Amino acid sequence: MHRPVVHRRDPRLEIITEAIERLIPGATPAFLLVTVVEQLPGTGETRVNTWSGKPEGLATKVFTALYGRPRTEEPRSPLVQADDARRAGDLDGETRALMAAGIGLESAPWQPARPGDLVHLHYPASGDVPQFGETYIVGDAGDGLLSLQLLAHTLPATEDVDGMTGCFASDASDQPLYELWFEAGPHLLTIVRDGRPVHVGGAR
Numbered sequence: 001m002h003r004p005v006v007h008r009r010d011p012r013l014e015i016i017t018e019a020i021e022r023l024i025p026g027a028t029p030a031f032l033l034v035t036v037v038e039q040l041p042g043t044g045e046t047r048v049n050t051w052s053g054k055p056e057g058l059a060t061k062v063f064t065a066l067y068g069r070p071r072t073e074e075p076r077s078p079l080v081q082a083d084d085a086r087r088a089g090d091l092d093g094e095t096r097a098l099m100a101a102g103i104g105l106e107s108a109p110w111q112p113a114r115p116g117d118l119v120h121l122h123y124p125a126s127g128d129v130p131q132f133g134e135t136y137i138v139g140d141a142g143d144g145l146l147s148l149q150l151l152a153h154t155l156p157a158t159e160d161v162d163g164m165t166g167c168f169a170s171d172a173s174d175q176p177l178y179e180l181w182f183e184a185g186p187h188l189l190t191i192v193r194d195g196r197p198v199h200v201g202g203a204r
Contacts, residue, residue, distance in 0.1 A: 036052075146174070
């Protein structure tokens with residue numbers, strides 16, 4: 001199966017940017033300019049001091065005030081980190097990336113997975129493939145094992161839709177989220193249990 005590339009900006013920065021862009025309904029984001037002016041009270045006069053910039057610039061200022069400077073490096077999945085380290089000849093780095101991911105998964109407060117858990121996976125746009133999402137559900141496979149089945153996806157109809165969705169489904173496993181965690185990465189996952197999110201990727 002073809003698995004789309006998974007990279008993503010911090011979703012909090014995306015939300016702030018989109019909120020600013022939607023101040024003018026129907027506007028084209030690429031053509032928007034934000035201007036802040038200082039107006040003297042009671043006179044209606046505008047001082048020379050102004051600030052102008054793109055919505056992304058204002059969003060970054062708001063984000064920085066709330067959370068600190070956004071990370072310029074996109075989060076990478078544990079397998080991508082390990083592959084990058086191996087190609088660079090850094091065997092220790094490869095081992096550290098995999099071990100850290102394993103510890104992160106095993107020590108997560110919501111572990112182990114339970115039947116009924118919902119797992120949402122976000123795929124950012126890549127090449128000609130638009131961004132889309134998948135929702136999986138954890139089930140009881142018997143004999144102490146768990147299944148992971150695709151419930152729904154938002155990929156628009158294409159000739160290869162069947163080959164591009166449901167890649168992480170499994171019939172029986174003692175750790176059904178293992179491949180999702182290592183290959184897609186925890187930053188792209190949202191896990192919901194009993195109607196409440198117990199893991200929200202990217203919100204760090």
